[in-house]
Amino acid sequence: MARARIKRDQAPAAEDNHNGGITVGQRLRQAREAKGLSLEDVFDKTKLRPSIVEAIEQERWKELPAPAFVKGFLRTYVKLLEIDEREIIELYDTRVPKDNRPFEAILTKRQTRKTGWAVAIVIMIAVFAITYWWIEQPPPSISNHERAPAIEKQVSKEKSNEKVQFTMATGEKDKQVEKTEQSESLNTVPEAADQSDVVRLTEKPVSEQAEPQTEKTVAVVDTEPNLVLKALVKERTWMRIKTDGGQAKEYIFDPGSRPIWKAQKIFDIMIGNAAGIELELNGKPLGPLGKRGKVIHLVLPKDS
Template sequence: MYEELKKRRLELKKTLEEIAEKTKIKKHCLQLIEEGKFDELPIEVYTRAYIKTYAESIGIDPSIILKDYEEYLKTKKQNVQQIELKPKFESEPEPKPEILKKSSDKKIFSLKKFPAWAMTAGIIFAVIFVIIFLIQFDKKEYEIPPPPSIKQEVISENTKVQEKIDKNEQKQEISVHQQSLKIEAIDKVWMRITIDDKEKKEFLLNPGQKIELQADKSFKLHIGNAGGVKILFNDKDLGKLGETGQVVYLNLPQDKN
């Protein structure tokens, strides 16, 4: 039934920009609601509020649209439970006792048939090997080791020093390109953070909670409550980002907010 939102909006000859201005909801979020792409919207508490506000602004009963959203949440939870209940691997079948018994019997039978002369020869060979080993070991104890090579030690020490210098230079190069992000929640806030356009993280922070993140190039932030968070980018305070309950998008370091 979420298609009814777009249909009703077009009947009223309203644009998404006009609805966004009236409801204070981002145009991008309104478009996602119209298309039923609930998985790209913020957490449940914010999404329900967006749907309710949007529907009421164009004269549609919010319960009709919220019913679709609740069905989506129910299906999503069922899928997660099925994944968690699925075993990671199947246990290997235990060997049958009869097969083990036959294998054991076969080993015992082969030992009984082993010739006595061969066993005796094996013992004698082992004793001779031990004696030779002890003689060689005794000789090594009395051998005078050659004097250490002074040149080799100097080269080895220089190599170690050079390796330390190279590692320090690599660490310095890495630290020059790293971006740091420190976030402190003043109020309850949800946010989604994309690191270097690859890794995505979602957080729901309570007042007083803090997080620290690092990136090689950039951060993209989707903040559900701009007035409830304090952000330091590369140890620089970005100041007030918006009002309580306001949704804000930031690209760092491109944005200077």
């Protein structure tokens, strides 16, 4: 009877936890802030990345893996915070999206394994086929292009020998040969002149094309960032920053670090320990950012 009464008393308490308005993310964040822990402290003690802890506290379930893995993260996190594991798991079961179920993840893993084996088999067959084809190929033979220069040299030598013998035999035809040589020499002179002219013509456009390239490089060097963000790290702090809408980068800074970022329009910043870092934008300090262990989100400059 006593056990039945205890269960009846515990049932309304569980319903209050489910329907009282508090979520699993809020419960975990309150417990972490009550202990004065930052996201970096959680990472040092549990090896849970700050991005994962932040996603759990903000209940961004679509960014997390299957519920089986998330429950493992929760158990590790709960041990550090020293709160009721059963309560957190029950809260999570009420908040997890219905379309994010464990068996769907298992099916996708099996499908990817099957497709991976199929791709590996196809690659192995292709490698064997290429190897067999290469072995069966006949040894390479001398191509006609390689023989052509040698044949042309022999023909030219034979023709030159015939010309010498022909001039030695007849004296009257020597004059004709000399005339033809003179005409050939006269024809070669304009060709050389034409080639020199061609070289001069081609050199001018090259110099003209080089000028706009130097102008482009000067324009790139002259550009300077409009925004310069400097930081002074006082405590171990996790930070994520995105400049001008680009790809976000995550950092874990130690005390004494002085990182600098540059941008043209905007900084999008997430800080895991608001009291652990001081910021300065274009030489102007931003003042205190928040309490120790508090997660904050900033967009600088504030007018943007």
